[in-house]
Amino acid sequence: MSESPFKLNPTRIFILAMGAVLLLITISMMMGGLGQYQALREAADAAKEPTAEQLMP
Numbered sequence: 013m014s015e016s017p018f019k020l021n022p023t024r025i026f027i028l029a030m031g032a033v034l035l036l037i038t039i040s041m042m043m044g045g046l047g048q049y050q051a052l053r054e055a056a057d058a059a060k061e062p063t064a065e066q067l068m069p
Contacts, residue, residue: 020028043049
């Protein structure tokens with residue numbers, strides 16, 4: 013009997029893992045990367061505090 017073409021061996025596991033990492037990097041870059049994520053967090057934090065217009069009666 014010959015070996016199944018779908019059997020996982022260390023080489024195929026490594027290739028699958030590299031593909032998953034590449035997919036994560038691609039999705040991250042499409043969403044704007046880490047710099048955009050930091051800017052989004054800062055904007056969200058700033059939105060929690062009232063603005064000068066909201067403080068004035």
